Amino acid sequence: MSRDINYGNLMHTAMRGLIKTVLAQVSEQGLPGSHHFFITFDTRHDGVELADWLRQRYPGDMTIVMQHWFENLIVDDDGFSITLNFGDTPEPLYIPYTAIKTFVDPSVEFGLRFESSDEGEEEEFSEIPDTVEAEDHDPGEEQHDADVVSLDSFRK
Template sequence: MTDTINYAQMMQKAMQSLMIDVLKKISKNGLPGNHHYFISFDTKFEGVVVADWIKERYPEEMTIVIQHWFDNLEVNADNFSITLNFGDNPENLTIPWNSISTFVDPSVEFGLRFEDEANEDIDAVEEIPESKMVIIEDDDENNVAEIVSLD
């Protein structure tokens, strides 16, 4: 057991779960209203599957848009796969969840930013020195609690 709760990792997992739920819904029902998604991901990440010409054009990072036309959206435990058009050429992509850096729905000004697991420790909150405990002794035996309003 560790000495601390890794809130950053827990938050990443919760945000990832939200993204997975959204993509599951659109895989079953399509895109509602004006919703559309920009998803940026690391093309070098293990498990990313894109055509060679796409990888050559986007050797580091790529942003896809799920909007007007997409097909074969499958949501899996470790990744999602989708067919998108690139200049009227349908291409299959497989994108692992952990490769994603941003998930944005500009139609409602909603976005998620995912941190690299390697940077979690770097981005952790600086340690704050612990304050010394101050003990206040009160000899009054008839202490009465006072209700305070914080308006």
């Protein structure tokens, strides 16, 4: 047993708890003001539930946008479920918090990034990522494979 305090894992647990708290508030009260989220997650992670066609289209990472249209946001201790619109097709998703790679709210310049080391033993934590892949912008927009959005475009 190691006698060291693993601050990296403790930080991740705290930051995932923050995400859970924010999503629980949104589930109960809706998105306030101009807040919206870009959430990137690993589609291969244990516990991720999504349609087969989405898993085939995004065999690694996928970024969802919670902004204009979403429903059935249910937050539990391990993750959250949500229904999003993909090309006018509502699709339910379940995303464990441990599958999340980035969580960004560009309206207030807040972001978290969870990075795994090569060995997969320990994760590193950093704040606002430089870019975010946006997949589900607006229900009326045509879908694209991946648009890279610089957070600088959201800065005031």
